[in-house]
Amino acid sequence: MTLDVAVTGKVSDLGASEFSSRIMTNGLGIRIxxxxxxxxxxxxxxxxxxxxxxxxxxxxxxxxxxxxxxHLARTRKFPRLYRPLVRFSIDGRVPHEDMPLxxxxxxxxxxxxxxxxxxxxxxxxxHAAVLEKRGYAILLPAAPGMGKTTLCSAxxxxxxxxxxxxxxxxxxxxxxxxxVPRPMALKNDSINVLRTxxxxxxxxxxxxxxxxxxxxxxxxxxDSVQKQSITARAKWIVxxxxxxxxxxxxxxxxxxxxxxxxxxxxxxxDLIGESAFRTVSKxxxxxxxxxxxxxxxxxxxxxxxxxxxxxx
Amino acid sequence: xxxxxxxKTHLLNDASHHLxxxxxxxxxxxxxxxAEFDPGDGSVETEQDLQRVRSxxxxxxxxxxxxxx
Amino acid sequence: MGEASVNLRADAIxxxxxxxxxxxxxxxxxPTDLDLLLQLLRRVRLxxxxxxxxxxxxxxxxxxxxxxxxxNSVLVMAESRNRVxxxxxxxxxxxxxxxxxxxxxxxxxxxxxxxxxxxxxGRIFADVDLLIQEDQLEHVERVLxxxxxxxxxxxxxxxxxxxxxxxxxxxxxxxxxxxxxDLHHNIVPRTARLKPSSHDLxxxxxxVKGSRYHVxxxxxxxxxxxxxxxxxxxxxxxxxxxxxxxEMLRHFAGRENRFWRRLVARAGELGLGRPLYYSLxxxxxxxxxxIPQGVIERTDSWEPITPIRWLMDRLVPLALLPxxxxxxxxxxxxxxxxxxxxxxxxxxPPWLLVYHLSYKFCVTRFRRTVVxxxxx
Numbered sequence: 001m002t003l004d005v006a007v008t009g010k011v012s013d014l015g016a017s018e019f020s021s022r023i024m025t026n027g028l029g030i031r032i033x034x035x036x037x038x039x040x041x042x043x044x045x046x047x048x049x050x051x052x053x054x055x056x057x058x059x060x061x062x063x064x065x066x067x068x069x070x071h072l073a074r075t076r077k078f079p080r081l082y083r084p085l086v087r088f089s090i091d092g093r094v095p096h097e098d099m100p101l102x103x104x105x106x107x108x109x110x111x112x113x114x115x116x117x118x119x120x121x122x123x124x125x126x127h128a129a130v131l132e133k134r135g136y137a138i139l140l141p142a143a144p145g146m147g148k149t150t151l152c153s154a155x156x157x158x159x160x161x162x163x164x165x166x167x168x169x170x171x172x173x174x175x176x177x178x179x180v181p182r183p184m185a186l187k188n189d190s191i192n193v194l195r196t197x198x199x200x201x202x203x204x205x206x207x208x209x210x211x212x213x214x215x216x217x218x219x220x221x222x223d224s225v226q227k228q229s230i231t232a233r234a235k236w237i238v239x240x241x242x243x244x245x246x247x248x249x250x251x252x253x254x255x256x257x258x259x260x261x262x263x264x265x266x267x268x269x270d271l272i273g274e275s276a277f278r279t280v281s282k283x284x285x286x287x288x289x290x291x292x293x294x295x296x297x298x299x300x301x302x303x304x305x306x307x308x309x310x311x312x
Numbered sequence: 313x314x315x316x317x318x319x320k321t322h323l324l325n326d327a328s329h330h331l332x333x334x335x336x337x338x339x340x341x342x343x344x345x346x347a348e349f350d351p352g353d354g355s356v357e358t359e360q361d362l363q364r365v366r367s368x369x370x371x372x373x374x375x376x377x378x379x380x381x
Numbered sequence: 382m383g384e385a386s387v388n389l390r391a392d393a394i395x396x397x398x399x400x401x402x403x404x405x406x407x408x409x410x411x412p413t414d415l416d417l418l419l420q421l422l423r424r425v426r427l428x429x430x431x432x433x434x435x436x437x438x439x440x441x442x443x444x445x446x447x448x449x450x451x452x453n454s455v456l457v458m459a460e461s462r463n464r465v466x467x468x469x470x471x472x473x474x475x476x477x478x479x480x481x482x483x484x485x486x487x488x489x490x491x492x493x494x495x496x497x498x499x500x501x502x503g504r505i506f507a508d509v510d511l512l513i514q515e516d517q518l519e520h521v522e523r524v525l526x527x528x529x530x531x532x533x534x535x536x537x538x539x540x541x542x543x544x545x546x547x548x549x550x551x552x553x554x555x556x557x558x559x560x561x562x563d564l565h566h567n568i569v570p571r572t573a574r575l576k577p578s579s580h581d582l583x584x585x586x587x588x589v590k591g592s593r594y595h596v597x598x599x600x601x602x603x604x605x606x607x608x609x610x611x612x613x614x615x616x617x618x619x620x621x622x623x624x625x626x627x628e629m630l631r632h633f634a635g636r637e638n639r640f641w642r643r644l645v646a647r648a649g650e651l652g653l654g655r656p657l658y659y660s661l662x663x664x665x666x667x668x669x670x671x672i673p674q675g676v677i678e679r680t681d682s683w684e685p686i687t688p689i690r691w692l693m694d695r696l697v698p699l700a701l702l703p704x705x706x707x708x709x710x711x712x713x714x715x716x717x718x719x720x721x722x723x724x725x726x727x728x729x730p731p732w733l734l735v736y737h738l739s740y741k742f743c744v745t746r747f748r749r750t751v752v753x754x755x756x757x
Contacts, residue, residue, distance in 0.1 A: 036447050065416045065448045069706065091420045092706030121461075122453035260323055270319060271461040277314040277321055318468045319461065374529070376471065 012055040020047040027069070029060030033169075033180030033228050035067040035116065036060045039108075042073050043086065046105045049204045053183045053217055056225040068115045072108045074101065090115050106207055106215045109183060113166060116180070117267060123178065124279050125267040126168030130177050131160035133308050136235035137177040139168050139287070141265035147242030150190040153218045154297055155304065157198035162224035163232065172275035175283050176231035181224040183217035191216045197297055236307060237262060237289045240300070248299045250307070251291045258289030318376055328372065335378055342366070389705045397421055397702070400431055401624065401668070404438035415448060417706075424703035425620040428452065429459045429503030455503070462506040466494055469509050469560045474593040476528035483521060486512040486586045486595040488565065489609070492602055493625075495589050500628040504621075508552070508561040512597065514583055515566035522550055522564065530555045530562065538740065568605045574727060575612060577651035599633045599640065600647040607660040608653055613728070615721040616700040620667075623701060627664045630672075641676050654683030663697055696720055 011019060011030065022028050024047070027040030037060075041050065060066075068090055075087045075098050085098035088111040095114070099107045117125060128141035129152035138160070142148040149165045156162040163179040170177055183204070186194055191214065194201055202219035239253075239261055253261070262280050263269050269276045290307070294300040313322045313332075324332065327349075334340070334348070346365050372378045396418045399406045407415065422428040432452035435441040441449065470491060477483060488510040493501040513521055526532065530553040540551055552561040567579035586595035597605060603626060610622040633640045648657040658680045664670035665677075684690055699716035 034446070034450060062413075064412045065419065065445045067447055067451060069420070091423065092704070093424070119451055119454050121455075121457040122450045256323075263321060269321070272457060273319045273461060273464065274314055274316060317464075317471065319464045373475075376468070376475070 009059055010055065011051070011057050011059060014059070016048070016051050019051050020044075023047070023050065026062065027071075029062050029064060029066065030054060031058040031060045031228075032182065033164075034178055035180070036064055037112065038062070038066040038069040039112075040069070040071045040073075041104075041108065043101070043104050045101065046108075049105055049217075052202060053204060053219050056220075056222045058225075067119060068112075070108065070112055070115070072104060072111070100209075103207055103210050105204060105217065106185065106210050109185060109217060113182070116167065120167075120169065121268050121271055122171070123169040124172055124269070124272055124276050126170070126262065127166070127265045127267060128168035129155075129165045130163035130168045130179075130232075131155050132163055132177075132232040133160050135232060136308075137163065137232035138236040138238060138304065138308065139177070139234055139262075139283075140238055140240050141168065141262055142240055143265070146240060147190075148240055149184055149186060150193060150242070150297065151240055151300060153184045153186065153194050153201065154197050154301055156184075156221055156224065157194075157201055158301055158305075161227060161232075162220050170234075170279055170283065172272060172279045174279075175233050175286050177234060178231055179224070179228045181220040181228050183219060185212075186216050186218060188213045193297060194218065234283045234287050237284065237287045238292050238304065238307070239290070240292045240294070242295065243293055244295055246293050246295045248296070248303060249291075249293045250303055253289040253291055255284055255289070258284045258287070261289075315375075315377060320375070322375070322377070328368065331368070332372070332377060339381065342369070345369070389708055390702070390710070393417070393421055393705050394702060398669070401427070404435050404440050407435065408440045408443045412445065415444070419448060419451065420706045421703045423455075424706070425618050425701075426505060427621050427624060429455045429505055430500075430621075430624070431503065432456050433503035455505070459503050459505050463494060463501075465558070465560055466491060466506045466509060469555075469558065469562070470495075470594065472555070472558075473509070473511075473525070473562070476525055476530075477521070477593070480521075480524060483517055484514065484583070484586070484595055485593060486583070486597060487589075488512050488568070488597055488602070488605055491594075492596040495592060495594060495596060498629065499632055500625045504625075508563050510563050510565060512565050512568075512583060512586075515579060518550060518564055518566055522553065525553055525562070529557070533561075568608055569613065575608065575652055575656070577608075577653055581651060599629075599637050600644045601651075603629050603633065603644060604648060604651065604653050604657065607656040611656040611659045613724070615717065615724040616697060617717045617720070618701070618703060620701045620703065623660070623664060623668065626660050627668050627670050630664070630670070641673055645676060645679050648680075648683075654680065655685065658683040658685075659693065659697075663701070666694075667698060667701065 024042040075085045084101040152165040165184040204217040206216040696716040699713040704710045
């Protein structure tokens with residue numbers, strides 16, 4: 001196996017055909033936030049989408065230590081006789097059953113999110129979107145299905161720098177949010193909501209019939225990837241909830257309410273132990289906490305922008 | 313409140329918080345604890361009050377926050 | 382492919398040895414080698430121990446940040462599992478407060494923790510394993526049930542299987558916590574071919590200072606680990622268990638009076654000569670373990686017939702050692718399959734094995750037919 005010559009620069013520096021040629025054979029090293037990802041995807045059908053979604057990411061020399069090795073490949077040799085399937089593996093191990101070929105891109109993205117979550121206990125991991133403005137971070141912690149990714153992708157196209165749509169990562173002992181910008185997965189109606197809201201957003205072709213319905217991925221804006229090594233200190237914690245036909249309401253929360261809700265939204269709170277307790281306390285103390293209920297995306301954005309402007 | 317041996321974080325209401333703070337200072341017997349829970353309106357301690365306190369103490373003991381001697 | 386896979390395997394083993402023995406050597410490795418080593422260690426769950434070793438040697442900070450992050454992550458997990466284990470022991474002791482006549486002896490992971498053995502470092506703790514006198518088992522189960530532990534609900538068949546044929550009750554789990562408790566009265570299933578005396582094991586435990594718990598005696602602790610690895614598991618990716626054994630041997634040999642002599646004698650008493658023989662053999666061959674010549678000579682009397690020994694010599698390394706993550710190894714797959722069959726064979730007599738496997742097979746077929754395709 002020949003090793004790649006030391007590469008610097010971005011994925012887009014390679015051009016689409018060199019990108020595919022590498023990612024389909026020896027794989028490509030890509031830097032995502034604090035992670036070195038080695039990705040190998042010998043699947044012609046999603047090359048274009050992958051190249052597009054990952055074009056701004058820095059390349060990582062194959063002669064590096066990687067956080068994980070992700071591999072997605074076809075499993076059936078005779079597509080005409082059987083339904084074509086893809087198999088996802090991490091470091092040579094297969095974590096779940098094979099999935100339909102049409103779902104290749106979501107399977108790859110979900111798989112990588114899974115391995116990131118499992119190997120990141122050196123960080124406190126929150127179920128939260130995180131964005132930055134003027135050096136400070138807003139956390140939007142919420143369980144899946146509350147609309148945080150839609151809200152997050154909208155904010156990311158309205159002057160906020162994306163740190164993450166899914167993982168609020170904090171090194172214990174600090175209040176610094178660590179960026180891990182990734183393609184953002186939108187489901188069902190949210191796809192059109194974002195298209196309308198931000199026509200300049202780059203969105204992959206929707207994939208239907210996944211276990212979460214129809215899924216499409218939004219490319220993270222270029223500056224969010226460019227600045228992925230720049231952390232931000234938490235200043236606002238807003239627990240969002242989209243509710244049809246609800247009016248807009250922004251309700252300040254007490255420190256103890258904020259603590260409780262933030263701790264409940266931390267994947268690995270119990271695992272990390274005492275330093276999780278201290279870190280959540282610190283972050284909550286340094287921030288203003290709110291609960292936000294909304295049905296109109298524009299109103300929610302205006303509200304959040306105002307919050308950021310008023311609080312300084 | 314973070315409890316080191318179990319690694320659990322507990323959210324306490326006023327009553328438990330008060331009780332634990334007191335017990336950290338000094339050990340007490342059941343009668344004293346019940347007496348100190350007196351709301352101060354002159355009402356007499358009932359069997360029900362005793363039971364309530366006993367349940368709370370048992371729960372705290374089950375969680376490992378207090379120890380019966 | 383045959384020769385290529387042998388070379389890959391040899392490379393992987395070479396790296397593993399550096400990882401297990403030579404922290405300073407690790408720092409000098411190329412990033413590609415280090416990356417492969419981390420994958421191999423992770424596969425056999427030795428990456429936590431590796432991280433602890435590097436920290437102890439003071440070279441952890443010289444690793445690339447990406448390596449440090451992964452390794453810190455597993456150390457956090459190991460510490461969390463240890464805390465959970467000790468707390469579970471604390472709560473069991475509380476629940477059994479009024480049952481002082483019941484002796485509770487720890488085996489495996491709990492014992493390593495309570496004794497702060499060197500092989501506990503970076504180890505991801507799994508279940509609480511307690512040895513209890515056979516006639517007290519159901520009483521203890523009842524007491525724990527009353528205090529909040531629920532017996533895992535199994536089918537009537539599986540429940541019966543556990544109680545009658547193995548050495549365990551079905552596992553217990555407390556409603557508010559996520560730790561499995563396995564109550565044993567022996568270290569092997571009742572129907573297994575090996576039959577160590579549970580009375581002997583139980584009588585000869587050592588109390589742990591400042592604790593409600595006892596632990597098995599040093600030689601019993603080691604023999605249990607050996608039996609568990611060689612006779613109660615399919616050996617797949619279980620290199621860590623062999624490393625545990627090897628580390629305990631070194632630790633006790635240096636501390637306990639006449640340890641080797643006691644170990645060999647005890648193996649004879651309990652009828653555990655074969656697991657001892659195998660464990661020492663593979664510790665030497667795979668980990669370059671230093672076993673006193675006298676011990677080797679004495680345990681040679683427990684060796685199996687030559688064809689079996691030859692076969693095991695080929696199969697065991699392929700199962701214990703991690704395969705290269707990038708290349709499928711058909712030989713290792715086959716070896717693991719054969720050892721999987723062997724582990725079932727050893728757990729039950731032939732007629733029971735046939736019955737058990739047929740039952741399981743029919744149940745799976747029936748479920749699939751009734752539920753239909755695509756239910757996985």
